[in-house]
């Protein structure tokens with residue numbers, strides 16, 4: 008029996024219609040393509056009226072197949088599948104072809120774009136006739152969730168879920184949760200003390216009955232799919248017994264080995280070989296850093312072991328691997344600071360009194376290495392003038408093209424702290440002042456009133472080469488003041504470089520483990536930049552905070568909460584649909600060569616030794632098709648991607664070549 | 676290692692010390708430099724201000740003269756290097772320009788296909804091709820105790836140099852540490868020496884030269900090392916004028932890269948042109964390098 012195909016061509020406002028003559032495409036399809044029963048165009052196919060049009064035709068015209076030519080299936084395939092289901096048609100008898108991203112958005116010439124749209128529609132019509140009805144399966148969602156990264160975004164997500172009654176595994180790579188926020192003194196724009204708003208959340212997460220805290224731990228691998236992930240976590244050896252330790256801190260106090268703390272104190276302070284990153288760390292259980300510990304280096308000391316009242320020191324402790332089973336994963340791995348040495352003309356690492364922004368945070372922090380006193384590297388001299396340089400490594404084609412978003416505000420915060428704590432003059436060297444969140448512009452006004460100096464222009468160089476007597480012994484900022492239209496040299500005592508927020512150096516790797524991608528800059532890619540900012544292209548994997556792009560604390564918290572809400576939705580629903588788009592092995596014909604076993608990226612193929620054949624674990628198969636093309640006997644077929652379907656699609660694209668010339672002429 | 680060699684006009688006259696030391700050093704290191712036959716002046720910065728197409732054609736003639744057996748052309752002068760490199764790039768980027776230039780070259784029976792000759796600065800060749808291992812191995816008289824201020828000038832650091840940081844170059848700094856010297860990391864090493872400004876406006880030119888000398892002195896340099904004849908000329912020949920204009924008493928010898936590399940390799944001081952400079956380098960070299968090598 009011949010199929011009855013309905014073709015629906017969308018204008019997408021002017022998105023498609025601006026470059027493709029959609030009326031003509033619809034008319035042409037109706038008149039020229041075999042088995043097309045109805046062919047229509049419409050302003051917005053995805054609207055309820057558009058969907059209703061399809062549903063009515065399925066019922067009224069008895070359509071057996073549907074082709075929608077519109078945007079990317081990523082965006083609306085689900086919508087149109089639902090419309091088919093509503094009208095009683097199996098949703099896998101729909102084919103969506105992309106004439107927006109693949110056509111109207113990438114072409115200039117209307118005639119060529121229209122011709123291409125026709126080819127795409129023709130391909131879809133040929134293919135759809137060979138599609139088969141498929142039935143999705145459903146699996147239960149494991150209600151436990153894994154949160155990776157214990158910064159403010161991860162903490163928020165953890166607490167939201169735990170408070171809602173669900174179990175959360177919070178995996179953090181450093182010895183304590185808290186993230187970058189734990190290093191700050193005050194937070195803009197309200198200037199509330201960072202510790203006062205962060206540490207209560209940290210201890211809540213540390214004590215929550217629904218939270219399993221795994222600090223000093225790394226994600227090894229992630230397997231499975233939405234609803235049922237199996238995650239291997241490596242707990243690095245703390246060399247301190249987690250359960251026995253009471254956190255008394257005597258070991259830390261007595262440890263004779265002091266080293267520069269390049270992490271929490273950003274190189275400005277010291278820590279011991281056995282340490283917690285900061286006094287309010289959660290958990291309070293310290294770790295021994297084998298690279299600096301005297302025992303590990305020279306087989307001497309063991310002072311901590313002798314003094315520990317609960318015998319918690321375990322020098323021979325080893326890494327341990329745990330397996331977690333969770334239904335969903337939230338990635339909240341945050342950001343890393345730009346390496347300021349990569350802009351050598353700013354002198355960081357060469358000129359002593361040039362600081363990074365994180366160093367300066369520690370300098371301002373009452374619990375920091377100088378007890379909050381803003382002093383030069385000599386540890387005592389108060390600066391008489393401080394320059395804050397914006398956009399270091401941001402908005403710069405040589406480093407990162409993007410704006411880091413938060414550093415203008417952090418600069419203003421620093422300006423305020425300098426004016427509050429010292430008698431110094433403060434200069435901000437900015438390109439544009441970016442203060443566009445709630446309360447931010449007001450904070451900028453406040454600093455203008457407080458007397459911070461603003462120079463608009465990019466700094467070309469920071470130098471100690473004095474030209475005038477007043478420059479002797481100072482750091483000179485050379486820059487073009489674009490408001491005055493002049494080159495200026497401003498001598499100061501101290502310089503703070505507001506480095507960019509960059510993606511973690513292992514973000515790509517982490518993304519690969521979880522099956523999600525990164526943007527060109529290296530931040531995790533969300534499912535949709537506007538409409539789905541915390542989900543990703545992989546179901547069950549969510550992102551929150553600065554790992555998705557530079558952002559401030561309020562936005563990180565909002566994303567953490569949003570991701571938790573999305574996960575809760577999945578848990579409450581209880582079941583997720585597994586796409587029936589999977590591969591199938593014709594076991595009769597399988598020779599048992601096992602070539603497919605190792606190439607499946609999802610480990611979804613098992614070998615049955617008894618029967619000497621391979622078979623596919625449907626729940627793990629993602630339908631990627633790798634095995635289909637690898638099988639030397641061609642006995643694996645991919646549902647929804649059969650050879651027949653693909654061949655038909657290719658023939659459809661080539662309609663104007665395969666058909667007699669007259670058809671082409673009439674088509675135009 | 677075999678390179679076509681483009682000395683440039685300065686090396687034939689005022690900067691002969693650079694030329695002799697380049698040849699001596701490269702021979703000692705086993706790298707073959709074959710002087711380009713019938714090369715012409717690169718026009719420095721002057722031609723460009725007169726007529727760009729003519730300037731480019733004059734430069735491109737040199738590229739066209741490079742024999743097929745060479746794929747690299749080495750220039751020791753920063754200005755020549757920049758001009759040759761720039762011309763190659765501009766011709767590659769702009770087919771129309773390429774056609775124009777080739778039309779001009781055609782009058783002399785020549786033509787040049789951009790990209791066929793790789794233009795290298797001598798510093799790049801020493802740093803990259805000869806490299807750390809070889810230079811360390813071949814060092815006979817380490818420059819220990821000599822405080823060297825490497826001066827790059829403003830031409831070799833243009834964005835297309837392709838071998839060093841364009842804002843704060845370090846390759847010469849590194850190279851001299853391999854030879855055992857104490858390298859002075861002073862801030863103005865890529866600032867302009869004024870070029871031909873001495874001919875146009877002395878006060879401006881002298882101020883630029885003063886800044887360089889001052890900074891090198893503040894950082895307690897014994898010698899300044901140049902990779903451009905113009906820079907060397909300005910810092911050396913005008914040093915006494917700068918002293919009298921600004922009431923200073925700078926006494927900083929200014930040498931070429933290959934002169935000091937040559938000394939480290941154990942070459943005879945005279946052979947690498949020591950003594951041709953105006954502010955004499957011998958006293959400080961003798962004092963620092965002790966037992967009076969060569970000479």
Ligand SMILES: Cc1cc2nc3c(=O)[nH]c(=O)nc-3n(C[C@H](O)[C@H](O)[C@H](O)COP(=O)(O)OP(=O)(O)OC[C@H]3O[C@@H](n4cnc5c(N)ncnc54)[C@H](O)[C@@H]3O)c2cc1C
Nearest residue numbers: 156158159160180186187194195340341342552553559560
């Ligand atoms: C100088 C400066 C000052 C700032 N001041 C303010 C301010 O006053 N107000 C404001 O709103 N914002 C401020 N910000 C921005 C603020 O730092 C960010 O908004 C915030 O840190 C984002 O939180 P996060 O949880 O996403 O990431 P992070 O704070 O970076 O936390 C990420 C956590 O994940 C962990 N992690 C990373 N990778 C892994 C992994 N593979 N496995 C396990 N764990 C991992 C990290 O160890 C870390 O604990 C400032 C930024 C800078 C640079």
Ligand code: SF4
Nearest residue numbers: 262300301308309311
């Ligand atoms: S054994 Fe190591 S960690 Fe313990 S006190 Fe000695 S140096 Fe510190």
Ligand code: SF4
Nearest residue numbers: 398401410411414415
């Ligand atoms: S927020 Fe301000 S300082 Fe930071 S990159 Fe953007 S414009 Fe530059």
